[in-house]
Amino acid sequence: MARLPGGLAAWRGRRLLRGAGPAPMKEHWGPDTAKVTAARHTVLHSLVTEAAKYADATPPVAVTLAGSGTVRYTGGVLRVGLPLVWGLPADHLRIVLAHELALPDTKHPELVRGLLVAADAKVHAATGPLRVTVEQVRDAAAIAAGGGGLSGVEDAAAALLRAATIEAAFAAFAAAEGRHLITPGSAAEPAAEPVPVRISDLHAGWRLRLSRWGAPAVDGGALLDEVPLRHPGLAAELRAIGEVPRPGLAGDAVDVETLTAEEERTLAAEVIGGDGEWTRFEQLPVEVYGAEVERQAREYVRAVRAVLGRDPDDRDELAGTLLRRPVDVERARRGETAADDQPAPPWMGVVLLSVLVEHTLLRQGWRREHPLVARRLVAPGGEVLDLNELYQKPDELRRLLAATGSASG
Numbered sequence: 001m002a003r004l005p006g007g008l009a010a011w012r013g014r015r016l017l018r019g020a021g022p023a024p025m026k027e028h029w030g031p032d033t034a035k036v037t038a039a040r041h042t043v044l045h046s047l048v049t050e051a052a053k054y055a056d057a058t059p060p061v062a063v064t065l066a067g068s069g070t071v072r073y074t075g076g077v078l079r080v081g082l083p084l085v086w087g088l089p090a091d092h093l094r095i096v097l098a099h100e101l102a103l104p105d106t107k108h109p110e111l112v113r114g115l116l117v118a119a120d121a122k123v124h125a126a127t128g129p130l131r132v133t134v135e136q137v138r139d140a141a142a143i144a145a146g147g148g149g150l151s152g153v154e155d156a157a158a159a160l161l162r163a164a165t166i167e168a169a170f171a172a173f174a175a176a177e178g179r180h181l182i183t184p185g186s187a188a189e190p191a192a193e194p195v196p197v198r199i200s201d202l203h204a205g206w207r208l209r210l211s212r213w214g215a216p217a218v219d220g221g222a223l224l225d226e227v228p229l230r231h232p233g234l235a236a237e238l239r240a241i242g243e244v245p246r247p248g249l250a251g252d253a254v255d256v257e258t259l260t261a262e263e264e265r266t267l268a269a270e271v272i273g274g275d276g277e278w279t280r281f282e283q284l285p286v287e288v289y290g291a292e293v294e295r296q297a298r299e300y301v302r303a304v305r306a307v308l309g310r311d312p313d314d315r316d317e318l319a320g321t322l323l324r325r326p327v328d329v330e331r332a333r334r335g336e337t338a339a340d341d342q343p344a345p346p347w348m349g350v351v352l353l354s355v356l357v358e359h360t361l362l363r364q365g366w367r368r369e370h371p372l373v374a375r376r377l378v379a380p381g382g383e384v385l386d387l388n389e390l391y392q393k394p395d396e397l398r399r400l401l402a403a404t405g406s407a408s409g
Contacts, residue, residue, distance in 0.1 A: 030266065032260070032262035032263055032265070032266040033064050033263070033266060034064055034065035034082075034259055034263040034266065034267060035062075035063070035064055036048070036063035036064055036065060036080065037063070040257060041065070041256045041257055043090075043254050043255050043256075044063075044080065044085060044254050044256055045063060047090060047093060047094055047097065047254055048060065048063050048078060048080070048097055050094060051094045051095075051097035051098040051101060051145060052097075052098075052101050054094070054098040054141055054144045054145035055097075055098040055099075055101035055102035055103075055138075055141045055145075056102065056141070057101040057102060057103065060073060060076065060077065060078035060101070061076045061077075062076060062077045062078070063077070063078045063079075063080065064077060064078070064079050064080070065079070065080055065081075065082050065085070065256070065259075065263075065267060066079035066080060066081045066082065066267070066270060067081070067082065067202075067203070067266075067267035067268060067269070067270030067271040068081050068083070068167070068170070068171070068270060068271050069081045069083035069084055069087075069163075069166045069167035069168075069169075069170040069171065070084070070167055071084060071096055071097060071099075071100045071163075072100065072117065073100050073101060073113060074113050074114065074117055075110075076110075078097075078100070078101070080097070081167070081170075082203050082256070082267060083166050083167070083170040083203070083206060084096065084163055084166055084167075085253060085254055085256055086206075086207060086210075086249055086250070086253055087162070087166040087210075087247050087248065087249065087250055087253070088159065088162060088163060088166070088250055088253060089250045089251075089252045089253060090252055090253065090254050091146070091155065091159075091252075092155070092158070092159035092162060092163070092250075093159075093253070093254060094145050095142045095145045095146050095155060095156050095159040095160070096142075096159055096160065096163045097145075098141045098142055098144070098145035099138045099139070099141055099142040099145075099156075099160065100138070101141070102137050102138045102140075102141035102142075103134060103137065103138075104133055104134060104137045112130070112134065115127050115130060116130075116131065116134060132232060135230065135231060135232055135233065136232055136233050138231075138233075139156065139231050139232065139233025139234050140233060142156035142159070142160065142234070143156045143233075143234075146159065153234065153237055154237060156234055156237075157231075157234045157237035157238045157240075157241060158241065158245075160227065160230075160231055160234065160238070161223070161227055161238055161241055161244060161245065162245045162247075164223055164226075164227045164230075165218055165220075165223060165244045165245055165246075165247055166215075166247045168218045168219070168223060169215040169216050169217075169218050169247045170206060170215075170247075170271075171271075172216045172218065173205075173206055173209065173215070173216050174202060174206075174271045174272065176216070177199060177202065177205060177372070178198065178199055178202050178268065178271065178272035179196055179197070179198055179199070179272055179274060179276060180196070180197055180199070180284060180288050181194040181195065181196055181197075182194060182195060182197055182284065182285055182287065182288060183195075183285075183287065195276070195277070196274065196275065196276035196277075197276050197277050197278070197279045197284075198268065198269075198272050198274070198276045198277070198278050198279070199268060199272070199278075199279065199280065199281055199284075200261065200264055200265040200268050200278045200279065200280055201261075201264050201268070201280045201281055202264075202267075202268040202271070202272065203259075203264060203267055203268065204264065204281075205281050205372050207249065208370065208372055208373070209372050210247065210248050210249050211249060212372070212373055213372075213373075213374075214246060214247075214248060215246065215247035215248065218244065218247075220243060220244040223244050224238075224239070224241070224242075224243075224244065265278060281370060281371050281372065282370065282371075284371050286362055286367050286368075288371060289368060289371050289374075290359075290362050293355065293358055293359045293362060293374075294359055294362075296355050296359075297355050297356045297358075297359035297360075299333050300322065300329060300333060300352055300355060300356060301318065301356070302332075302333070303329045303330070303332035303333035304318055304321045304322065304329055304332075306332040307321060307325060307328045307329055307332050308321060315401050315402050316398065316402060318356075318401070319353055319356075319397070319398040319401050319402075320398075322349050322352045322353045322356070323349035323350065323353060323394055323398075324349065325344075325349075326344045326348040326349035326351075326352050327342065327344045327348070329352060330348075330352070347391050349394070350390070350391045350394050350397060351391075353394065353397050353398070353401065354375050354387045354388075354390070354391075354397060355375075356401055357375075357387055357397055357400045357401050357404070358374065358375050358377065358387060360401065360404040361377055361385075361400075361404055362377075364404060365379075365380040366378060366379055366380065366385075369384060374388075375387035375388050376388060387400075
């Protein structure tokens with residue numbers, strides 16, 4: 001149809017959009033934009049072109065990588081979130097791209113896209129019918145990009161839910177790790193006030209986090225309630241999935257080329273915001289993560305006291321209690337009452353003990369090799385010790401605790 005989808009409500013939204021601010025304008029390349037072209041990030045560029053065919057849309061004039069875990073097409077520029085590129089299989093990314101590129105037939109595509117991304121609450125309320133119409137068309141394009149038929153429906157639902165999960169998990173990671181307060185100066189002569197810093201290699205840290213520990217937890221129930229409401233054409237299939245996938249690095253993801261430091265910082269700036277000097281993870285002082293390690297260690301020492309009903313006789317009894325009664329210690333730390341006896345996982349006590357060992361080593365001048373990788377430490381002289389490799393050697397951890405001291409409650 002040539003008319004603006006959504007009818008009178010969409011035109012009312014257009015009038016409100018004018019009052020809320022200018023509509024999205026054509027945007028140009030920045031000097032450090034991570035451009036996606038036929039010459040750079042070639043595979044992703046080809047996938048965008050392929051997705052446009054399934055969406056029955058003209059390929060975007062410009063494509064860039066984006067810092068957030070989203071895909072957005074406004075102002076003639078398609079922005080593809082780097083977390084999605086890493087986290088989605090190529091087939092799922094094609095589905096998500098086709099979904100974003102698709103629109104009902106209209107003479108006013110830029111107006112429609114501007115209305116869809118408008119943040120103004122009145123615009124959002126006035127364009128409800130438009131959004132429903134557009135989402136139905138987009139869900140159909142996603143199904144087509146998934147191959148059509150029943151398998152296409154299932155793949156489209158799985159791709160859109162996985163993309164939403166990645167978006168939520170990366171947003172939580174960026175909020176926790178994108179900005180830090182550090183105290184300039186030396187430990188002996190610190191500055192009076194901490195200062196904010198921003199992490200320029202945020203996305204490299206996200207990739208490392210996924211490869212070593214997995215993504216932060218997300219509210220799966222909220223996503224399972226919310227995502228079907230966004231996709232009326234796939235609502236039943238989305239509700240049938242039952243649980244959200246765990247974000248990770250997809251084995252068959254699209255390859256992208258290594259980013260420059262300037263491109264990394266540009267992507268980080270999109271999601272961090274605010275002010276503060278730029279730094280990299282490797283330049284963060286121990287205080288940034290040491291305080292959290294100390295808090296955990298002290299909690300476990302207090303929990304051991306609660307389990308024993310007294311102070312442990314020595315460091316060896318402290319370590320032995322953590323190893324033999326980790327479930328009791330964890331319950332005491334959380335303030336929970338004893339429940340039915342259940343066997344502890346074989347690794348649980350070693351993990352609790354390694355927290356104390358890491359804390360005591362940090363107090364003696366060790367540091368993490370990377371702030372995001374817990375318990376892999378570097379000594380003042382450069383020796384690397386990975387406590388994670390000692391999970392099968394609890395006696396070695398006990399020896400380290402005895403040799404270095406322990407946390408106090």
